[in-house]
Amino acid sequence: MLSVQEAADILKVTPQQVRNLCREGKLRSERVGKSWIIDRGDLEEYCSSTSAGVAEDRLFYGLGIPKRTNKPIALSFFSGAMGMDIGLEQAGFQTLFASEIDNACRKTIVKNRPEIALVGDIRDFSPKSVREISGLSATDEIDLVVGGPPCQAFSTAGNRKGFEDERGNVFLSFIDMIIGLNPRYAVIENVRGLLSAPLKHRPHNQRGEGFPNLTVDELPGGALHEILNKLEAAGYALSFNLYNAANFGTPQQRERVVLICSRDGKRPPYLEPTNSEGGSFGLPKWKTFQEAVEGIGGNLECISFPEKRLKYYRLLKSGENWRNLPDELQREAMGKSYFSGGGKTGFLRRLHWDKPSPTLVTHPAMPATDLAHPEEDRPLSVQEYKRIQEFPDDWDIQGSILDKYKQIGNAVPVGLGLAIGKLIIKLLNGEKVQTFDGFSYSRYRNTSDKEWKMEFQATIKQFEKQKLLMPI
Incomplete structure (x- = not known):
C-alpha cells in the first residue's frame, strides 16, 4: 500500500492532487483516518487505463476532467497566473481547461483553481485531445477559446523575428488550435508590436541591391496579415484594436492588442469602455494608484x-x-x-x-x-x-x-478580461453592444482593424511603386 505522498512522488504531482483524485473516485483508494492509502496495483491500473495522449497531462499537470456547470464555457491557453480567466469568470464564464508551460504559473493555477484541467505545451496536443481533457465530446459546443501567445517575438524591444522565432511558431500553433476546436468566439491578446511585426524576418544587411525583393510576409504587419488570412479562411469574422486597460477600470496604463473572432461571420464590435481619461463620454475617470492600494494591509x-x-x-x-x-x-x-x-x-x-x-x-x-x-x-x-x-x-x-x-x-489585467467576457456574453445572448464613436481606446493612432488594413494595403502599394516587392 502507498501513502498519498508516495503516490504523489510516483505520479510527479502534488499530494493535494492525489487527494482530489481519491476523493473524486478517479483513483481507487481507502480512507484511513484523515488520509488515504492507495494500492500500488490500482495506481498502475489508473495510469494504464487513462486514454493515450491524455494520461500524462492529467497526472503531471491537472486533476482530471472538470465538472461542468450551466455557464458558458471557455478554454484558456497561455494562461499564466490567470488574470484573463478571473475576468472571464467574473463575467459569467466557466473555464474548463488551461495550458501553461511555466512551472510557477502551473503551481499558481493548481493552488487557486485545482478543478481546472491543466496541460503544458499546446504543441503536444490536438484539438481532439484538448476536448477529451476538458470533458467535451466531439459535438459539444465551445463558447470561447482565449489566449495570449508569448509576445517576445513581436515586441519592439526584441529582435522581432516574428514567426521565425520559436515563440512565433507557438502563435501559429494556437491559430491552428482555434480553427480545430471551432469555438463560437475566440480572443487573442498580444502586445502592440504584433501590429507591425513581419511574418518572416530578413536582416537589413540582406535587403536592397543584390538581394531579392521583399515578399508580403516580410513587410511590417506581415505576421498579423497571415493570422487574419488563416482565421478568415476558416470562416471567422474579426475585429481588433489596441486597448488601454485604464479604460476598463484597471488602475494602470497598459496597452494590448485584442483580436475578437466570431464564427457567425458577423464582425464583432469593439470592447465597451467603463472609464475614460478626464471623464470623457460621461464615464468615470481613470482609477488611480492611490485608489488601487487603499486599505492594503x-x-x-x-x-x-x-x-x-x-x-x-x-x-x-x-x-x-x-x-x-x-x-x-x-x-x-x-x-x-x-x-x-x-x-x-x-x-x-x-x-x-x-x-x-x-x-x-x-x-x-x-x-x-x-x-x-x-x-x-x-x-x-x-x-x-x-x-x-x-x-x-x-x-x-x-x-x-x-x-x-x-x-x-x-498577466492580463482582470478588468480587461472582464470587459472581454462581458462583450462575448452579450454577443452569445444577442444583446445590444454600446458603441463609442471617436473614443480613444489607446494613445496611438491607426490601431483598429479597419485603419490597420488600409495602412497595410498602402504599405504594399508603396513597396510595389518602389519596385521593392515581389509580385503577389
Missing part, C-alpha cells in the same frame, strides 16, 4: 533598491523621476545612460498617487523600468502589483518573490 512582500539608487530616491517625490533631480546630480545618477536617446522616464521613477500606474514589468527594480512607491523608498510590493493588475487579495501567487513579480507583471 498585512506584511508587504517586496525586493529592495541598491543603496546607490536610494541616495537619489530620497530626493524625489510622488510622480517624479531622474529629471526632477538637481542638475548636478542628473548626470551622476544616470551615468552613460544620460547620453542615450529616448525619454528615459523609467529611470528613478516614483509612481504618482493620483494617476494610474505605468505598465507593470516583470521586475520592479531594473534600472530603466523602476517602479518605486510614491513615498516609501522601495519598489512596489507583490501585494501592490496584485492590486494594480486587479487580482483578488486572496489569489495565491506561487513561487519565489521574483516568480511572483514575473507572473503578475505578465
